[in-house]
Amino acid sequence: MSENKKIEKIVGVKGMNDILPTDAPLWELFENTVQSVLKSYGFQQIRTPIVEPTALFSRGLGDVTDIVEKEMYSFTDSMNGDQLTLRPECTASVVRAALEHNLTYDGPKRLWYAGPMFRHEKPQRGRYRQFHQIGAEALGFVGPDIDAELIMLCQRLWDDLGLQDVRLELNSIGNADERNKHRADLVAYFEKHADLLDADAQRRLYSNPLRILDTKNPAMQTMVNAAPRLLDYLGDDSRAHFEGVQKILRHNSIPFTINTRLVRGMDYYNRTVFEWVTDQLGAQGTVCGGGRYDPLVEIFGGKPTPACGFAIGVERILELMKVSGDLSPPNQCDVYILHQGEDAQLQAFVLSERIRDAGLDVVLHCASANSASSFKSQMKRADASGAAFAVIIGKDEIDGGVAAIKALRITQTDQQQVSIAFDAVVDYLVDQVVGEDEHEHIHYHH
Ligand code: ATP
Ligand code: MG
Numbered sequence: 001m002s003e004n005k006k007i008e009k010i011v012g013v014k015g016m017n018d019i020l021p022t023d024a025p026l027w028e029l030f031e032n033t034v035q036s037v038l039k040s041y042g043f044q045q046i047r048t049p050i051v052e053p054t055a056l057f058s059r060g061l062g063d064v065t066d067i068v069e070k071e072m073y074s075f076t077d078s079m080n081g082d083q084l085t086l087r088p089e090c091t092a093s094v095v096r097a098a099l100e101h102n103l104t105y106d107g108p109k110r111l112w113y114a115g116p117m118f119r120h121e122k123p124q125r126g127r128y129r130q131f132h133q134i135g136a137e138a139l140g141f142v143g144p145d146i147d148a149e150l151i152m153l154c155q156r157l158w159d160d161l162g163l164q165d166v167r168l169e170l171n172s173i174g175n176a177d178e179r180n181k182h183r184a185d186l187v188a189y190f191e192k193h194a195d196l197l198d199a200d201a202q203r204r205l206y207s208n209p210l211r212i213l214d215t216k217n218p219a220m221q222t223m224v225n226a227a228p229r230l231l232d233y234l235g236d237d238s239r240a241h242f243e244g245v246q247k248i249l250r251h252n253s254i255p256f257t258i259n260t261r262l263v264r265g266m267d268y269y270n271r272t273v274f275e276w277v278t279d280q281l282g283a284q285g286t287v288c289g290g291g292r293y294d295p296l297v298e299i300f301g302g303k304p305t306p307a308c309g310f311a312i313g314v315e316r317i318l319e320l321m322k323v324s325g326d327l328s329p330p331n332q333c334d335v336y337i338l339h340q341g342e343d344a345q346l347q348a349f350v351l352s353e354r355i356r357d358a359g360l361d362v363v364l365h366c367a368s369a370n371s372a373s374s375f376k377s378q379m380k381r382a383d384a385s386g387a388a389f390a391v392i393i394g395k396d397e398i399d400g401g402v403a404a405i406k407a408l409r410i411t412q413t414d415q416q417q418v419s420i421a422f423d424a425v426v427d428y429l430v431d432q433v434v435g436e437d438e439h440e441h442i443h444y445h446h
Helices: 022-040 054-061 067-069 093-101 144-161 176-192 199-204 219-223 236-251 314-324 343-359 374-385 396-402 422-445
Strands: 051-053 073-076 082-088 108-116 130-139 168-172 272-276 286-291 307-313 335-337 361-365 389-393 402-407 417-421
Touching: 022 067, 022 108, 022 144, 022 314, 022 396, 051 054, 051 093, 051 402, 054 067, 054 093, 073 286, 093 130, 093 307, 130 286, 130 314, 144 168, 144 236, 144 286, 144 307, 168 236, 176 219, 236 272, 286 314, 307 314, 314 335, 335 343, 343 361, 343 389, 343 396, 343 422, 374 389, 389 396, 396 402, 402 422, 417 422
Parallel strands: 335 361, 335 389
Antiparallel strands: 051 082, 073 082, 108 130, 130 307, 168 272, 272 286, 286 307, 389 402, 402 417
């Protein structure tokens, strides 16, 4: 390659982020916590493809939703002309898969999914073009009990993650008939205040007036606040369902506020809708959205099957964990092994495998480009690794049949090196690491 030829770097797609090793432990901590909470409520995982037929979303989400109108990554399969889309959300996929494989043939199902979603939005804090959701879908459950259970599952998750500043907003958007009656009055009301509608609202006036209630435009707030409330149009069944949800939440001391303007982006929702919101994240404060979507299975050609679910925005929750959580991710490894000389290297390999056999995580120093392998530079690596202990093997240690072991996370003055016979190294480290965990535990709760 010519020396003066500069090769242009390829960078990632705008709005699609790399999750770097420094952040990965927090992701892992979050994912493990969610999975164990979901499991504790009997939810089972489902994994669906990232690419789906475009029609799944245009039919399922509704043509006038933000997602279908302008946010989908759609393309034509060049092999056969199929219209395909990178999934913008996963509810439609889960319902499609449940129908395709007849998952509810023997009764209702509690399902969950996790993975990347794609929406062509303007990237900003908490809003990306590839982002991640973890969500749950309960298919075949008819009553308010499952709505309440899903909400309580979320509350348990926030508690387990140490997140305090997340509050629940709840509403009922009734059924299609109730919404139609309300809609007629709402459109008439907005027509009366046409001078106050912004361009977005004018565009939605006849296609999706309910969404105008969701506006963030400060100039429209007073007008929108006084608009006819959907809650006042609910019939007896919808009202009873909504009260049923609230009763269970109150009985379990789950605080909530009723937000009569809360609607969901997707057309397929009915009755219960909810959002978990925080003030800690600026404009993108909704960390989880959910609700009931009884009509969807039928829209996809299945037998009428009631359904309810939620989706958590993972990036937003992780951001919240960073600003206000009280959990710190576990250390990357327990032991870092330094060595110098050929015999020491061979001994280090054997020892590292034996320590791993005992269940500890070990990083064995390996040669790297552009860096010396003096003990001093190896020790820098050991410190940077986050390991609790350094095991050092040089010529003296080989001659003496011992390894030098140094605790890395205690203060400089306490730091001392001990010599431990090769055969005793594993037991020594296991004792120390378990002891250190207990020490940290006490320290943490102090
Ligand atoms: P918003 O009003 O913020 O656009 P939405 O109604 O489009 O949200 P949902 O489709 O209900 O969001 O998705 C559930 C959750 O996924 C949201 O509450 C949010 O936490 C997260 N989310 C949605 N879109 C994005 C995005 N582009 N980037 C990051 N997270 C997102
Ligand atoms: Mg959106």
